[in-house]
Amino acid sequence: MRPAPFEYFAPRTVEEALDLLARHGDEAKLLAGGQSLVPMMNMRLVRPAVVVDLNRVAALGAMREDGGRLHLGALVRQHALERDGRVAAAAPLLAEAAPLIGHLQTRARGTIGGSLAHADPAAELPACMIALDAVFHLRSARGPRACSARDFFRGLLSTALEPDELLAGVEVPGAPAARAGHGFAEVARRHGDFALVGACAVLALDAAGVCRHARLVIFGAGDGPHLVRAAAALIGERPAAARLAEAGRAGAAEIDARADLHATAEYRRRVAAGIAARALQRAAARAEAA
Amino acid sequence: MTPRPGSTVHDVAVTVNGAERRARVIPRLLLADLLREEWGLTGTHLGCEHGACGACTVLVDGEPTRSCLVFAVQVDGCRVDTVEGLAGPGPGLHPLQEAFRSRHALQCGFCTPGILMTLVAYLRLHPSPSETEIREALSGNLCRCTGYQHIVQAALDAAAAGREAVPAP
Numbered sequence: 001m002r003p004a005p006f007e008y009f010a011p012r013t014v015e016e017a018l019d020l021l022a023r024h025g026d027e028a029k030l031l032a033g034g035q036s037l038v039p040m041m042n043m044r045l046v047r048p049a050v051v052v053d054l055n056r057v058a059a060l061g062a063m064r065e066d067g068g069r070l071h072l073g074a075l076v077r078q079h080a081l082e083r084d085g086r087v088a089a090a091a092p093l094l095a096e097a098a099p100l101i102g103h104l105q106t107r108a109r110g111t112i113g114g115s116l117a118h119a120d121p122a123a124e125l126p127a128c129m130i131a132l133d134a135v136f137h138l139r140s141a142r143g144p145r146a147c148s149a150r151d152f153f154r155g156l157l158s159t160a161l162e163p164d165e166l167l168a169g170v171e172v173p174g175a176p177a178a179r180a181g182h183g184f185a186e187v188a189r190r191h192g193d194f195a196l197v198g199a200c201a202v203l204a205l206d207a208a209g210v211c212r213h214a215r216l217v218i219f220g221a222g223d224g225p226h227l228v229r230a231a232a233a234l235i236g237e238r239p240a241a242a243r244l245a246e247a248g249r250a251g252a253a254e255i256d257a258r259a260d261l262h263a264t265a266e267y268r269r270r271v272a273a274g275i276a277a278r279a280l281q282r283a284a285a286r287a288e289a290a
Numbered sequence: 291m292t293p294r295p296g297s298t299v300h301d302v303a304v305t306v307n308g309a310e311r312r313a314r315v316i317p318r319l320l321l322a323d324l325l326r327e328e329w330g331l332t333g334t335h336l337g338c339e340h341g342a343c344g345a346c347t348v349l350v351d352g353e354p355t356r357s358c359l360v361f362a363v364q365v366d367g368c369r370v371d372t373v374e375g376l377a378g379p380g381p382g383l384h385p386l387q388e389a390f391r392s393r394h395a396l397q398c399g400f401c402t403p404g405i406l407m408t409l410v411a412y413l414r415l416h417p418s419p420s421e422t423e424i425r426e427a428l429s430g431n432l433c434r435c436t437g438y439q440h441i442v443q444a445a446l447d448a449a450a451a452g453r454e455a456v457p458a459p
Binding site for chain 2: 190
């Protein structure tokens with residue numbers, strides 16, 4: 001299997017990349033780590049006439065932390081999330097999820113921006129970014145704009161990106177309160193496989209142990225990551241195990257679960273309830289210990 | 291006459307196993323094909339050709355990389371290490387290869403180069419892995435002879451031999 005012919009450009013700056021996108025529009029595909037795009041090209045599921053390789057745009061590969069906020073360039077490799085201490089400190093949810101993204105070889109090459117722009121429904125990073133309430137920075141020759149993680153994802157392999165736009169970076173806010181915790185759980189057939197169902201959560205408690213912030217995202221089950229509406233019911237409550245289990249069940253009920261070769265819709269819904277509760281319990285335990 | 295799309299050639303210079311090599315490539319040429327077809331480095335094997343089996347793993351600037359998912363034009367100026375360079379110029383084997391031999395960690399040998407290159411990079415960063423950690427590190431490499439047990443044993447042996455050779459400070 002080999003890709004169909006294409007023209008190749010390797011810009012050095014974001015501006016050059018945006019010019020190429022403006023010129024070639026939907027004829028062009030942006031190439032970052034290539035861990036999703038190149039398999040699709042090899043199988044000829046996509047046949048872009050033009051490939052714009054972002055790997056030489058140094059400005060997109062930077063990571064920086066200021067005042068607890070983490071700024072991740074789109075080209076930061078996924079393995080940096082597991083290796084860089086700044087991620088573990090500012091966004092421990094990302095550090096915990098990172099080893100579950102694909103395999104050693106794919107994380108070495110795969111990028112944060114690539115995973116987010118590809119928007120696979122079973123991918124870990126889109127779900128984590130929604131749980132963390134991250135802000136995505138989009139750029140085109142027309143100008144920059146910002147978009148919340150929640151608004152960025154539009155369903156199966158679909159995002160808010162226009163054909164002439166690129167995802168330049170992501171800004172992850174710090175913990176929502178002093179007593180905050182995160183939780184992550186997923187079910188996959190083997191380590192590194194796409195998750196059949198996964199969930200991540202961020203909870204924050206006040207000094208009295210009452211929940212003041214609750215975000216729960218279920219992924220892998222439907223056409224995209226789902227921010228659970230029912231998690232709002234936890235606010236003002238103590239995170240007792242029974243309440244968290246109830247929120248997990250309510251979250252699973254909100255999902256339009258899909259069926260495929262790997263699992264039935266019913267299986268995904270049932271597992272989602274338990275996995276969501278587990279993510280919430282881990283978040284609550286961390287927040288209580290904080 | 292307008293050239294056929296995709297026929298524009300690009301010159302690349304790559305340091306392969308320590309020696310500089312040059313080639314003129316079309317954009318759609320995969321790194322694996324450059325290594326195998328142009329340069330005769332057929333130790334790198336192509337299994338699935340879509341990034342699932344790990345047989346084509348090489349090191350690009352020291353990082354384990356699936357060479358079926360990288361275009362040759364992308365590695366211009368990079369360092370690429372393949373299984374051919376593992377043992378070095380002498381007659382002996384690399385300690386990892388030695389461990390694979392003594393543990394019978396290969397049957398048909400098709401997956402072996404990709405597994406060796408993955409482990410070389412992994413053990414460099416994790417000199418004292420547990421068996422579980424080795425299995426996780428190898429989750430992206432498929433062996434269809436299903437001989438994982440010996441592969442994991444060989445990796446543990448090589449890690450122990452590496453720690454002996456370079457005592458912890």
